[in-house]
Amino acid sequence: MARIHLVNPSTQSFGVAVITPRWLYVLAAATGSQWGDPQIVDETLDQLDFDAIDAGDVVGIGIHTGNALRGYEIGREVRKRGAWVVFGGVHATLFPDEAATHGSAHAVVRGDGDLIWPRVVADCLAGKPLPVYDGGRIDGADFASARWDLLPKGRYMWASVQTVRGCPKHCSFCSVWRTDGQEPRQRSVDRVVREIVELRRLGFRFIALADDNFYPVTFDDLAQARRRSDSTRLHDLEAMRAERFALMARLAELPEDLVFYTQITMEAAEDSEFLEAMKRAKIRGALVGVESVTREGLKDIYKGFNLAGDELVARLRAFRRHGIHVLGSFIFGLPSDTRETFDATVALAEQADLTFAQFVLLTPFPGTVDFEKWSAEENHRRTIIDGVPLTQHWLIPVENRPRLYTAHPTMSLEEIRVGTQHAWDRFYSWRHVWARSRVVASIRARIAFVLISKLYRQMYANTGIATDSARVQRSVRWARWIGMACRRLFLGRPMPNLAVPGDQLQQAH
Ligand code: SF4
Secondary structure, eight states, X not given: OOOEEEEEOXXXXXXXXXXXXXXXXXXXXXXXXXXXXXXXXXXXXXXXXXXXXXXXXXXXXXOOXXXXXXXXXXXXXXXXXXXXXXXXXXXHHHOHHHHHHHHXXXXXXXXXXXXXXXXXXXXXXXXXXXXXXXXXOOOGGGOOOOOGGGOOTTOEEEEEEOOEEOOSOOOTTOOHHHHTOSSOEEOOHHHHHHXXXXXXXXXXXXXXXXXXXXXXSOHHHHHHHHTSSSOHHHHHHHHHHHHHHHHHHHHHTSOTTOEEEEEEOGGGGGOHHHHHHHHHTTEEEEEEEEEOSSHHHHHHTTOTTSOOHHHHHHHHHHHHHTTOEEEEEEEEOOTTOOTTHHHHHHHHHHHTTOSEEEEEXXXXXXXXXXXXXXXXXXXXXXXXXXXXEGGGGGXXXXXXXXXXXXXXXXSOHHHHHHHHHHHHHHHTOHHHHHHHGGGSOSHHHHHHHHHHHHHHIIIIIIHHHOOOHHHHHHHHHHHHHHHHHHHHHHBOOOOTTOOOTTHHHHHHO
């Protein structure tokens, strides 16, 4: 019988991974049981074994811009072996034709796959897939829960659960608000809690709330809605906010050893009631897109709702006051950046008590406002590397791909790359990491903190920014080793009998 395969492509395999790629397990659930359990391959763990694919099998490959090239390589190879090739994910949604040309796709799914996937599989197995399926943006109530029973044991440190899709902001470097939409779609509280209970039963203590923006309604949004004569919008926003609080109240009832982590905008720091609810809900960490420490930098990327200077430090510290550790995300290479920006950014990150930080290079990703402007420029369109136009940079072989794409008014691209590498080196030096590890109490927790800091830096800084392939390979080996050492520190004792809070109460009535 033909089988269904779901593949998360990656050129680097680490043997273990920090976070589960949620989409694999959601589509596995959406597949249903009529064709048997799907075969799941996450190449961040191990490379796909092509010999495991037979003629007539269906292979679903999910791609974002960063792994599209590897995804296309897989598509071509499995099609040669007679399999049905289907692409999905953000990148395939943006460029369905490219998946057919470069990845030999029989079919491409645009938008959310949760509901449409079984139909795509059935069409393939009947030998008549459509070239494109439009999954659209489904309602929060229709988001599928993941098939966690299919997870390989002991290979992921964190599980991932989604509570909301979409983001009302419009940052110029980000495609989320255009692909997932600006109207947040929240999942029902009960389904989120059931999934988390299932994960804790399996032994997961650390769970990423893999949301686009966990704080979808700000004080500012409410104030603007209050000024409207029609109160419908205000009621909608208030209901959305109330649902966030309802979710956090349920999370608060779960076992105390759970640790949640999410992504949030900085505006949440002015909302003490929200931060307190997060704390009670055991949301101990959040990725906050700080992006730039200057007003000019924030203007460059349409992120005027962020703050700069002392106000920024105060805001970021507010998270820590409420027990929420911040992973601050910064972008280098903005037009207003100067040679001083790198050190100033690291200094601010330290002053603001950030627990983790990431320093990324400004990259014009498709689907963003930045990309549209950048790719319209004649000199970018005319630049060809390895036979590929620069405006399709994700198709250039990784070893020859530029690390930066836009000429800077005052710095050379190499200066920006080296400055960025130094920022990682400084923030994650042994001395600094050990000093920051004081945020946790036990020695076991401090060791976990140090290892995860080093792992994070090896996985993301050295493999993403370095141009020297020996350094990249060394980093992969290091990350593999640290990952193996770390993973047990994150898992808890399974709790197979853990009840869903509120269930016994309902049964008693
Ligand atoms: S960067 Fe964050 S806040 Fe800005 S649009 Fe993307 S998800 Fe929303």
